[in-house]
Amino acid sequence: MSQNYSEVLLSNINPEKPLPADLFVKVDGKFIKFREKGDPLTTERFDQFISKGVKNLYIASSLIMSFLEWVNESKEKEIEELIQMAGEENRGFFAQEGEVRASVYETFLEQELTNEVVENLQTSVKGFVSNISKNPITAKAIAALADKNSTIADHSISVANLAVYLALVCGHGHQFVLENIYMGSIFHDYGKAKIQAKDLISTDGRLYSQAIQDHPEKSAKMIQKTEGMPPQVINIVLQHHEQFNGHGYPAGLAGEDVYELAQIVSIANVFDNTLKENAKQPVAERVKRAIKVIEYDKGKNWNPKFFPRVTDALRKIEETIIERENQRL
Numbered sequence: 478m479s480q481n482y483s484e485v486l487l488s489n490i491n492p493e494k495p496l497p498a499d500l501f502v503k504v505d506g507k508f509i510k511f512r513e514k515g516d517p518l519t520t521e522r523f524d525q526f527i528s529k530g531v532k533n534l535y536i537a538s539s540l541i542m543s544f545l546e547w548v549n550e551s552k553e554k555e556i557e558e559l560i561q562m563a564g565e566e567n568r569g570f571f572a573q574e575g576e577v578r579a580s581v582y583e584t585f586l587e588q589e590l591t592n593e594v595v596e597n598l599q600t601s602v603k604g605f606v607s608n609i610s611k612n613p614i615t616a617k618a619i620a621a622l623a624d625k626n627s628t629i630a631d632h633s634i635s636v637a638n639l640a641v642y643l644a645l646v647c648g649h650g651h652q653f654v655l656e657n658i659y660m661g662s663i664f665h666d667y668g669k670a671k672i673q674a675k676d677l678i679s680t681d682g683r684l685y686s687q688a689i690q691d692h693p694e695k696s697a698k699m700i701q702k703t704e705g706m707p708p709q710v711i712n713i714v715l716q717h718h719e720q721f722n723g724h725g726y727p728a729g730l731a732g733e734d735v736y737e738l739a740q741i742v743s744i745a746n747v748f749d750n751t752l753k754e755n756a757k758q759p760v761a762e763r764v765k766r767a768i769k770v771i772e773y774d775k776g777k778n779w780n781p782k783f784f785p786r787v788t789d790a791l792r793k794i795e796e797t798i799i800e801r802e803n804q805r806l
């Protein structure tokens with residue numbers, strides 16, 4: 478018996494949650510099952526779809542309504558879980574954060590960055606940031622989001638949220654500055670996200686390290702092509718691996734020559750990367766280690782002028798997480 482299939486948007490699928498239906502891909506006009514109902518899509522697969530620019534998958538048409546219900550219910554459930562952790566006062570923030578997240582997923586899953594895609598993202602980031610400058614993002618909200626998914630798109634969002642939180646602490650309250658930090662964080666590893674898996678396979682690892690070395694410039698080039706991308710955003714992307722001591726890449730800039738906003742994004746990036754390592758360890762331990770890493774590299778990777786404001790703000794996140802874990806015991 479032949480079956481009809483309906484398209485579903487990948488950006489609607491949480492890659493770490495069990496799927497409510499079998500999922501199919503379309504190859505040469507044929508539908509091929511690649512995930513069973515009850516299995517998660519997985520982070521690795523999601524990142525592969527990002528690198529290939531695949532934005533749609535398929536399910537049996539008869540299940541489309543219940544699938545869409547599942548999408549809505551799981552989004553609502555996620556927000557409720559976050560509110561439970563961070564408090565009712567963060568409801569508005571999480572609702573809007575969820576919208577920006579969906580918009581970032583859509584952007585990353587597109588094959589190409591068109592002006593239209595970027596404009597849509599900019600609009601949702603603008604709305605989100607304008608609220609943040611009125612009701613600053615809280616340590617509690619960041620702490621609740623610490624254990625979110627870890628696709629490359631999710632990492633970008635975590636960096637963006639954290640960078641905006643740190644920027645506020647460092648005295649940047651201007652809407653346009655915060656927008657640039659957010660957008661710069663979203664795209665900081667875009668070039669890496671779009672490296673095809675085949676380019677990462679190399680017996681001596683040289684290809685991979687070259688790709689890593691090149692990713693700030695590659696990312697900057699890719700976003701530069703779109704209209705209306707502020708030069709500040711491009712500079713953040715280009716300089717997010719530069720270091721205060723001049724040992725960074727690609728240009729080896731030093732001291733005050735490294736763009737201040739790129740430094741803030743760089744701190745947020747290292748923090749989130751450290752947090753996502755050893756994912757099985759309790760989050761409180763991982764946060765503690767991440768703070769140690771940041772502290773150790775102040776004055777080397779990062780301009781000492783951001784300290785101790787940055788570490789104080791990060792400790793607030795740690796305190797919230799410890800408090801939450803104690804309440805659970």
Ligand SMILES: [Fe+2]
Pocket residue numbers: 665666692717718
């Ligand atoms: Fe990077």
